[in-house]
Amino acid sequence: MTARPQNRLQTNALCAELTPAQIDKLACLARSEHHTAGTFVFREGELATDLYLIDAGRVGLELCSPRGVHTIDTLDRDDALGLSWMYPGARWLFDARATEPLDLVVIDGQRLHALCEQDTDLGMRLMRAMAREVIERLQATRARLLDFYR
């Protein structure tokens, strides 16, 4: 938690294509959050306003049902948590629960939108990284749909 936000951002998957100056701009919007193991970062149905980047620890994306708690995915260090900030008004589809002590870099979604529109090069690079992230998660989901261990 002592590292500067810039340093913590540069290894994150979403920042892979950003220049150091652009990372600095992003860092200006960032704040740190710590969650103890077992606590929730956000809950299903809440407004999805922020982008979370995982600095340390692990998060489970969970959904509860009468059959138990379904873990949809787990995310680790340098993964982005929550992609729904891109669409104002969107709500979280899952609970995000820290399964280990969790350090996050949190970026205000509304200010990030404004930054992307003001610095379109930064916006383009960030969107490209977002798209890559979405594609990778889609591919992983498709692979799991094959249910190949059966």
Place this chain on the structure above:
Amino acid sequence: MSVYLPRPFVVDAVERETADTVTLVIRPQSGLAPAMKAGQFAMLSAFGTGEVPISVSRIARDRLHHTIRHVGEATRALTALKTGDSLGFRGPFGTAWPLAAAVGKDLLVLAGGLGLAPLRPVLDYVMNHRDRFARVSVLYGTREVSQVLFGRDHKAWRSLMSLRMTVDHDVRQPDCAPWSGQVGVITKLIPKATYDAQNTVAMVCGPEIMMRFSARDLEASGIERANIHVSLERNMKCAVGLCGHCQLSNFLVCRDGAVLSYDRVAPLLTVREL
């Protein structure tokens, strides 16, 4: 002596692994157990049923371990065997995991589902000869937590190598201990492992699609196809290259495999119904 004649073996112990999977610890009814290498398989048969190819999952001094999942008639009969029961054994057959080629290098072991069984002798070897390898990472994916194999070995493995696990589906009941591994497809573990792609040998075993997806990501990370090894499964009847069943284009899988380097088989795996 006919190459088709089994040798009588006896079940020494049965270790239940999951609801549908057991490990038979077996020994010859008389004489010494044959020398098997990690990656090789034997044709096992319960009385009155057909033979099935089962990889050796642990090579002890005088016992062989074979981990078997109940998926059909022959495996149903094998998984129903009890201590003291007899079975037929032919083997060892097939190629071995290239352990010698991995000495001095980083070793990456990717196992999917029951695919951990043919790789366990590799991990046993690493446990006994840890100094022969640089970094050793085990990436293990299964369908769900209840399918995780060899839990009793994990602690020892973690002491000498990195073990990362993921499951495709996780539904936790309120009174159950939470799953400590990840949730998601096995390929997601690959970027988390530390290895020098130029100096790594990867051994991959699991369902064919899992091996393909894994090999693709390993290759993308810089490991050459020739250093990625997979273990193929085809319908084997004789295991000695004489019955023609297990052909995959120019390979007889029982004779030329089951362990083959990915550069030799990759183009074949994407041809439909080959």
Place this chain on the structure above:
Amino acid sequence: MSNRRHILNADAFDQLFDALRDAGYTTVGPTLHDGAIVYDALTCAADLPVGWIDVQEAGRYAVQDTGSGRYFDYTVGPHTWKRFLRPPREPLFEAIRSGAGVAFHAAAAPEETYALMGVRACDLAALGVLDAVLTGQTYVDTRYATRRSRAFVVAVQCARAGNTCFCVSMNTGPRASAGFDLALTELKDAGRHVFVVEVGSPRGATIAAALGLRDSTEEDWAAARAVSAATAANMGRQLDTTGLVSLLQQEAENPLWNDIAQRCLACANCTMVCPTCFCTTVEIDSDLEQTRASHTQVSDSCFHASFTQMHGGPPVRDTTSARYRQWLTHKLSTWHDQFGHSGCVGCGRCVTWCPVGIDLTAEAARLRASHEERA
């Protein structure tokens, strides 16, 4: 072994049968049965289809009596020698259970000692192909090896080529130059009816010596070679094998396979009549008390759905298209990679006995044309 050459008068042909019987052989060879020339036990020369020829085309087979008096003017029929050397049903072992224990008893070693009468060059090559598969690898099929090493081979140099023959293309015939104990070339004209007898092994020399044959002349030998040259010039089919090994593997996804599958019935006739098809599976019969189970090796075919069945899914080769592709590609291409030579000897049986007349030489040529068109 120098190929000593002799002359056997056709009217003394029975002496060869007698000599083989005296040496302990059971002679099997071509004989007319139910309108086809098949291989069965022979006791004397008259059991051969004397004067008969066969007329073959894709999907067609008929026999005709020409009244020529010649012994070997037909080519090859629906049977192959594998029916004797590797019978379609072979006992492997019996498992006998007592209490928790089990014992495995290997089937008794085969006792048959065959003399194969009238083996054509293509079929001699086919025996070589089977030898490589069943006796030339790390593991040996001992039952085949036993029968094969005992078998006495009387080759016949073909005097006629059938319409589905293409041994010249496959470099296997029509003249057999090795691999036999004795080889016969039948010469018949107005003046005489004889066989030029080539000796190909010490075993052959012993039998030849027992017959007390006179040596052949240069003229006889020239006449014998002329027979083969004429046969070679009259092949009914041809197959261009140039580059075929890699070409067929590259064409694995050519739509032509689907076109062939529109006609192919997946009946497995081609694999049954093929002299090199060796695939087998195992049948198990156990008694009602579950104390005794016999395991029997039976012929199998890559055209059967069960051939590539694995647990929990359809067969790997689920469509007829994939099965035909496997069969043809194996014969002409992947066999080379697996065993170092072709799996096809050009006997033409698969062409003749296909109920819908699929012609492997024609299909290979179409695949080649399609390949070259896109190249």
